[in-house]
Amino acid sequence: QLQLQESGPRLVKPSETLSLTCTVSGGSIRRSSDYWGWIRQPPGKGLEWIGSIYSGGSTYYSPSLKSRVTISLDTSKNQFSLKLNSVTAADTAVYYCAREWGYSGRDFYYMDVWGRGTTVTVSS
C-alpha cells in the first residue's frame, strides 16, 4: 500500500528557505503515469495547492507561489522535495504531499494518497 511521509524542519526563520521532503514507500516514484504534489493549509484556513511534478520531471506551480517554489524528484531515494524561498509568517501552514493518480487527460487525475502533513512555522 502506497504511503507518503513528509519530513523537514518545523521552524524556519523569515527570509530563509523552507525545505521539505516527501518519502514514498510501497511504490515507485518513477511510475510513469503519476504526478506528485505539494499542498498547504494555513491555520484555520482552506487547502492551497503549491505545485506538482510529473514522474518524468515536468513541473507545474501555483501562479501565486511560482517565483519562490522549486519541486524536484530524487528517484534514487524514492523522494520528492519542496523548496520555498524568502518565507514570511504567511507561509506558516501544515504542508502535505500527495500522489496524483489518473489516466488520459490531466483533469482526470486526482489526489488519491496523502501524507499526514507536517506543520511548519515561520518565526524568528
Added chain:
Amino acid sequence: SYELTQPVSVSVALGQTARITCGGGLSGIKNVHWYQQKPGQAPVAVIYRDTKRPSGIAERYSGSNSGNTATLTISGAQVGDEADYYCQVWDSSLWMFGGGTKLTVL
C-alpha cells in the same frame, strides 16, 4: 482563471441528506473531485471525476455535475460525516480548491 465557490457551512439532521455545492467559472466545471477533511487529519478523496467513488468510500457518498455546479451528496448523514469538504478541479494547468464547506450533523 476563476474561483470555485462553496457554501461556508451546511447543516443536516442526523439521517437526512446533505448536499454541498461547488460553483465555477462562466464556462462551467468538469471532472470535479471532492475531499473530506476531519480535524487534525489529512484530506481524503470521497468522490473523483464528478461521480466516481474511491475504493473504501461508503455508497452514501455520491456526486453529480450539471456543468455549472457540482454537488456532493451525503445520504443518511451520520455524526462521523462531520468534516470540512473541499471541491477541486484541474484547469489551465493548475489545481484549484474551493474554499471548503463545514458540514454539521445535528
